Amino acid sequence: MQNTNKKPTVCSFFSGGGLLDLGFKDDFNIIWANEFNTEAAKSYQSNIGDHIVVGNINEIAKDMSKIPNADIYIGGPPCIDFSSNGANRGEKGVNGQLTWTYFNIIKAKKPKAFVMENVAGLAQKHKGTLEKLKQSFNEVGYDVQVETLNSAEFGTPQQRKRVFIIGFRNDLGTSFEFPNGNTHFVTVKDAFKGLSSPQTIKARDKVLGDIPNHTATWTNPSPERIKDLYINPRPNQRVGLKRLDWDKPSYTLTAHIAKDGREFLHPDEDRRISVREALRLMGVPDSYIIPRGVPLNQQYTLVGNGVAYQVAKALAIAIRVQLTNVDKQIKQVSSLNGYKAKKEKAEQLSFDDLLLA
Numbered sequence: 084m085q086n087t088n089k090k091p092t093v094c095s096f097f098s099g100g101g102l103l104d105l106g107f108k109d110d111f112n113i114i115w116a117n118e119f120n121t122e123a124a125k126s127y128q129s130n131i132g133d134h135i136v137v138g139n140i141n142e143i144a145k146d147m148s149k150i151p152n153a154d155i156y157i158g159g160p161p162c163i164d165f166s167s168n169g170a171n172r173g174e175k176g177v178n179g180q181l182t183w184t185y186f187n188i189i190k191a192k193k194p195k196a197f198v199m200e201n202v203a204g205l206a207q208k209h210k211g212t213l214e215k216l217k218q219s220f221n222e223v224g225y226d227v228q229v230e231t232l233n234s235a236e237f238g239t240p241q242q243r244k245r246v247f248i249i250g251f252r253n254d255l256g257t258s259f260e261f262p263n264g265n266t267h268f269v270t271v272k273d274a275f276k277g278l279s280s281p282q283t284i285k286a287r288d289k290v291l292g293d294i295p296n297h298t299a300t301w302t303n304p305s306p307e308r309i310k311d312l313y314i315n316p317r318p319n320q321r322v323g324l325k326r327l328d329w330d331k332p333s334y335t336l337t338a339h340i341a342k343d344g345r346e347f348l349h350p351d352e353d354r355r356i357s358v359r360e361a362l363r364l365m366g367v368p369d370s371y372i373i374p375r376g377v378p379l380n381q382q383y384t385l386v387g388n389g390v391a392y393q394v395a396k397a398l399a400i401a402i403r404v405q406l407t408n409v410d411k412q413i414k415q416v417s418s419l420n421g422y423k424a425k426k427e428k429a430e431q432l433s434f435d436d437l438l439l440a
């Protein structure tokens with residue numbers, strides 16, 4: 084059994100189905116998480132752990148003592164108000180305000196470090212909010228680094244640009260650097276290896292077949308309609324139909340996949356991709372299984388909302404390295420202090436005392 088006591092502790096916010104947490108799980112001890120969507124929380128519980136608390140963070144944060152202290156806090160507040168595809172209301176939107184809820188929690192609880200994830204729009208159209216966040220974190224004692232990372236450069240078969248704000252408490256003297264990516268891209272073909280045509284069974288109890296979460300129960304438009312539109316293209320009628328390319332990483336998956344499956348069509352079958360295919364495109368290992376009973380649209384939503392596994396993992400390792408160095412330094416300083424204290428005491432003692440000591 085692994086000794087989890089030695090791992091730094093984590094509290095996770097806006098945890099969804101736990102895709103970000105999946106990358107932190109091996110190197111950290113996640114002690115608490117929060118999500119208000121019960122269906123996403125079911126998947127979190129079954130894949131990450133029982134420590135998930137279902138509830139609205141705005142209510143929970145009214146009493147900060149309900150949130151445990153931990154070495155690091157991680158979370159991706161909802162992005163819809165910062166996304167070019169979404170409502171775009173910015174920080175004033177109900178969802179946009181949650182970035183400030185998360186800020187206030189960090190300000191009150193002062194973890195050693197934090198991770199805040201959001202869509203690239205936060206560093207573009209909503210750059211003003213990002214600057215305000217950075218400044219506010221500086222004012223409450225954090226050194227902050229911001230980077231837009233593309234998951235395709237970390238080995239995920241998907242072009243997915245997300246902004247990561249990483250802060251370390253400035254009394255720790257850390258020098259965090261974002262991990263580097265590379266340009267060796269993993270393709271859709273690599274990602275779908277070993278997946279056959281999914282079952283088209285509707286019955287809920289058959290959802291967990293040979294390959295869990297690999298069903299195609301919904302097509303709108305129908306396969307016949309898709310085929311027809313591809314063979315006989317008519318102006319405007321193919322708008323929104325988008326096929327993945329076998330030889331490239333996927334384009335960005337979004338929570339919209341739950342509604343607009345037509346934008347995420349299989350490279351050569353006339354259907355939207357299955358949930359398992361979507362998970363593969365997020366780089367998520369097949370050991371992650373969304374449990375029986377979570378409605379299909381919720382399954383797609385939690386995948387489209389998630390953080391690519393390889394990016395989460397790379398960040399987890401980079402943060403762990405910093406925290407391990409900090410722990411080493413703290414140990415060195417305290418043993419040095421111990422030595423100094425002994426020396427000072429010895430200097431106060433007389434020669435006779437020393438002989439007796």
Ligand SMILES: C[S@@+](CC[C@H](N)C(=O)[O-])C[C@H]1O[C@@H](n2cnc3c(N)ncnc32)[C@H](O)[C@@H]1O
Pocket residue numbers: 097098099100101102103104117118119120123138139140141158159160161162181385388389390
């Ligand atoms: C972008 S998703 C986070 C996905 C997660 N980081 C992952 O990798 O799987 C944001 C999540 O915040 C949740 N959420 C939105 N408002 C919330 C609130 N007021 N309290 C708690 N959770 C909330 C949503 O249900 C959604 O699952």
